[in-house]
Amino acid sequence: MRKLLTVGLLVILGCGKAVAGPTYVLGVEALNYYPHYSNEGGQYSGFARELFDSFAKTKGYSFEYRALPVARLYESFFAGELDFKYPDNQQWQAAKRKGLSVSYSDPVVSYTDGVLVLPANKGKGVEQLKQLGTVRGFTPWDYLGLVDKGQIKLQEVNSFQQSLLQGINNRVNGVYMNAEVGRYQLNTVLKQPDALVFDEALPNSKGFYTLSTTKHAQVIDEFNQFLKEHSAEVAALKTKYGLQ
Numbered sequence: 001m002r003k004l005l006t007v008g009l010l011v012i013l014g015c016g017k018a019v020a021g022p023t024y025v026l027g028v029e030a031l032n033y034y035p036h037y038s039n040e041g042g043q044y045s046g047f048a049r050e051l052f053d054s055f056a057k058t059k060g061y062s063f064e065y066r067a068l069p070v071a072r073l074y075e076s077f078f079a080g081e082l083d084f085k086y087p088d089n090q091q092w093q094a095a096k097r098k099g100l101s102v103s104y105s106d107p108v109v110s111y112t113d114g115v116l117v118l119p120a121n122k123g124k125g126v127e128q129l130k131q132l133g134t135v136r137g138f139t140p141w142d143y144l145g146l147v148d149k150g151q152i153k154l155q156e157v158n159s160f161q162q163s164l165l166q167g168i169n170n171r172v173n174g175v176y177m178n179a180e181v182g183r184y185q186l187n188t189v190l191k192q193p194d195a196l197v198f199d200e201a202l203p204n205s206k207g208f209y210t211l212s213t214t215k216h217a218q219v220i221d222e223f224n225q226f227l228k229e230h231s232a233e234v235a236a237l238k239t240k241y242g243l244q
Contacts, residue, residue: 021060070137087209107208114204142203
């Protein structure tokens with residue numbers, strides 16, 4: 001009888017393993033891009049982590065968050081080494097997407113990328129931007145023409161805090177970054193909430209972050225359904241992190 005019970009237990013446990021959902025590798029950016037996401041201390045966190053963990057739980061899936069430098073993340077994704085990429089947008093690195101079959105989710109969260117300036121310089125126009133601070137790996141698309149003409153010189157550093165401090169100390173005329181990230185860094189990390197302000201009058205880019213894949217289009221469909229069916233939960237998460 002004891003052998004029968006043991007065999008029965010092993011069958012039950014074996015079945016439990018058999019029905020366990022898959023683990024997918026989700027490529028993410030190795031950046032402190034809080035409140036959107038952060039990988040400080042090797043632990044992925046922020047809005048994106050909570051959102052994808054919540055989705056995975058509803059399907060019995062799990063995500064392995066693989067944080068990579070921005071350039072390497074693109075290379076790994078386009079080479080098929082990752083199951084998913086976040087954030088993504090079909091307009092980013094568009095030339096390298098040609099010939100690839102990439103599936104994109106519905107918009108996850110909106111973003112605005114632009115320039116933060118000293119309060120006294122807000123509204124003075126693009127002419128006052130002679131030196132523009134930015135983080136390596138991020139491209140200030142709205143200003144590339146002026147950079148190519150030599151009218152603006154880029155000052156690249158390794159972190160958002162460094163870039164913001166350049167702006168605060170007037171070593172650059174403006175700092176190009178995501179509006180929410182800049183606000184969080186100023187308020188919470190640097191404890192200088194009013195040191196720089198986002199200048200809406202300067203050129204800026206608006207869009208949406210999406211989840212993408214070259215391998216699992218059906219999971220993208222499931223994720224889109226999750227966004228619809230759990231819209232109240234997703235909205236509450238955005239409110240929690242100060243996102244839209």
